[in-house]
Amino acid sequence: MSSQVLHVHALKTACSNCSVLELCLPIGLTGGEVERLDTLIAQRVKVKKGAALYRTGDPLRSLYAVRLGFFKTSILSTDGREQITGFQMQGEMLGLDAISTDHYACTAIALEDSEVCPLPFTLLEKLARDLPSLQHNLNKLMSREIVRDHSMLLLMGNMNADERLAAFLLNLSQRLNMRGYSSREFVLRMSREAIGSYLGLRLETICRGIAHLREEELVDMHGRNVTILDLSGLKQKVAGCHRHSEQ
Template sequence: MKCLKPPPYQAHQLKTACSSCSVVELCLPIGLTGSEVERLDTLIAQRFKVKKGAALYRAGDPLRSLYAVRIGSFKTSVLSVDGREQVTGFQMPGEMLGLDAISTDLHACNAIALEDSEVCPIHFAHLEKLAGELPSLQHNLNKILSREIVRDHDMLMVLGNMNSDERLAAFLLNLSQRLSMRGFSPRNFVLKMRREEIGSYLGLRLETICRGIAHLRDQGLAEINGREVRIQNLDGLKQLVVGCHRPLQ
């Protein structure tokens, strides 16, 4: 019998446990008791690595698992009718991937690793069953789904109400807040995505992104060299988006 070559993300498989994970306070187990976390642990047989540029899943793939990002980062995207990529989100440690497939049992987007990453797969059918037995787990799952809806609403508000500089400022504030929650500097960080991908996400052309970066620098708000970000005036960046809704969640 011919052996099939495993996909890139299955090349390295490692054991894991939610209770010992560094991002447990940002992920599905938040607020669960020790015994409840142990039961959730049983659904995660192993975590696996996803190489930079490899797909965790693609649009049209069947739903098998939800994926908690443990290390690294991802982008989600869809293809437009004319074949262009539309970036729909960026995910970092402690966040979930795969929620797009719950309604139809098929993934609606592609999930691509922006760097060498690692995820914890949680078999969805087993997760549903356990959530039915643990109200606290069901509550956490509902919160994650609600958060996705809020993000969609925020994105619509950004695209509808903000100019290009305000969109870029809101994007940087979003990254700053999310990184701060994970114990990293809110003022100095490295972008994992390309400027073209940021433009796709924010509905802006590459040249508009470049102009926006120059404007933020000229105003003394933020300096971006290559992929290195240094926020010089965090309060000033916040003021730029005041009155245009809160920064992206």
């Protein structure tokens, strides 16, 4: 684990009074079950903006639930180019890719000062044996990540730049909305380059895409401040997937 990661001794963790209880691993668990899950989390961990929570190749110790803040996960190609595989916000899980080999496959970097709940994986697996609904939640979480990745493959394989950008903004909007934030106005936590890496485009293409969406009066953007002007218009843009439809 990176040296820039700080432990929070002061507060005793408690899923039960966490703001993202209903989005996170404990979803649907009874009070007693949540308490048992709490016992796994020795202490929350703070990660400073720009610091790594873990890096590719580190041995798997814990899965991490994002308590607050924002992360990116990325992998490196053999020649050192970065592919961002996801952005994670509150209530989302980090480290699922490490279960396969007992080593993290990607690097997780905080995009702002963040806080995570470490779930020691061996303990979590043990507890999950006792709590079927916890196991089921974990299964669902992994499956959801698979579905998400497949939809990213669809995006990369079949959408043009503007459609990808629209899909990206809509996805953020929707996830923020689920967390009680505005779906119309929000602040991006990542650079144009990071968006580009995520969507398989160059940063200049992202800028131009933004210009197009602005011209069409679908969104308004100043730097990282986003205002969605026409939600259904954006959705239409994504729906009409590009490649010359054949009927």
